[in-house]
Amino acid sequence: MRCAVLDDYQNVALSMADWDSLAGRVEVTVFREHLDGEDAVAAALAGFDIVVIMRERTPFPASLLERLPQLRLLITSGMRNASIDLAAAARAGVVVCGTASRSEPPAELTWALILGLARHVATENRAFHTDGPWQSTVGLDLAGSTLGLIGLGKIGTKVAAVARAFGMDVLAWSQNLTRERAEEAGATLAGSLPELLAASDIASVHVVLSDRTRGLLDAAALAHLRPSAFLVNTSRAAIVDRAALVDALRDKRIAGAGLDVFELEPLPADDPLRTLPNVLATPHLGYVTRRNYEIYFRGAVEDIEAFLAGEPIREL
Structure with missing residues (x-):
């Protein structure tokens, strides 16, 4: 054979x-x-x-x-x-x-993206190697900030544990999540997705792609994020409305996005996500x-x- x-x-x-x-x-x-x-x-x-x-x-x-x-x-x-x-x-x-x-690798990569966004690692590293300015950014303090987890399964639970170690407040929401399950993972159950997004300094996606979650984060949902907030997606690209995300990033209605998943992979060279300076991206390395x-x-x-x-x- x-x-x-x-x-x-x-x-x-x-x-x-x-x-x-x-x-x-x-x-x-x-x-x-x-x-x-x-x-x-x-x-x-x-x-x-x-x-x-x-x-x-x-x-x-x-x-x-x-x-x-x-x-x-x-x-x-x-x-x-x-x-x-x-x-x-x-x-x-x-x-x-x-x-x-194993569920550990995607949880670990989620934190690579969160830390990279919070401390502008890509920007500062690029400047370091190109004789750019010595310090040009001001980072986000994770301690005391709020992490909103959209999904609290195996991966989301591991991400929540690290957030608590950093001294972050953790909110969680999904369609079937209960208060008891959230509290087990050290998180507070948000009353709704808009409530979670509005309260989050960083929102991270950890639900499974299904008919219920496809396009879950559309333009209306993304509008609840503050201009200072970051969105991280290491789950599946189709959970986030791509056009709405590009518009929000381009118009700086959110501070940035950490992305490891894309609807078309490898991502074409002319894709707008490749041109936006407030995108920190990896080529679907979550499980690698x-x-x-x-x-x-x-x-x-x-x-x-x-x-x-x-x-x-x-x-x-």
Whole structure:
């Protein structure tokens, strides 16, 4: 059988697991460069029985699955992937499996973005390396400031713990969040999303993308943020209305945004988010750590072994 590993940007997939255990049964091909567009993906994967994908880097909608009649096993890192049409996969006879994952890496990156925004790290670092002004910004004190968490699941709870260590007040809100659950995590339940946004010095998104949360932070919601407030999104881009966010940043109706997720990845070079000086961005690095990658790729090898044995594991 032939297996394709997609979007191995760092060229590390084969070093993160014992792929040699599949020798003689599975031929593995790694694609480092992103395949842009469904036609390119369909052409590249036409001869493969197994495909391993990294999160939502390459979507697998029904239209693509229909063009890959040889595909038998699709493996995604993690146990949730909104970019795979699971119903279409089932109709096509494609088994879809996932892997374990850790919630610490995205929580840690959230804090990298928060600290970078609060202390203008990118601006000062750029000046340091280009003989710019020696100090040109005044930072935000985290101690005594308010962090508003939109979502208080595994990741949001870890972010809240760090906020408390910094001496911040923590508010939290989501559609199903209870007062008891918020208090368990050391947060205060906000009465509504507008209430949370209006009170936040920094608002951070940690809900799962769904029909209920898509476009949750639209122009009306963003209008509740103060001009001095920052918005951080390490969850999913579509939770925030992109056009509304660009307008708010361009007009300086908010102080800035820390972004790790984008609806189109890699983000095109001419995207306006790349030109706004009050955007601190990373290229979807939330889950990109050595330990997480080892878990992902070792899990992928386990999934292939189980599939070959006729007993698939971790089916989505």
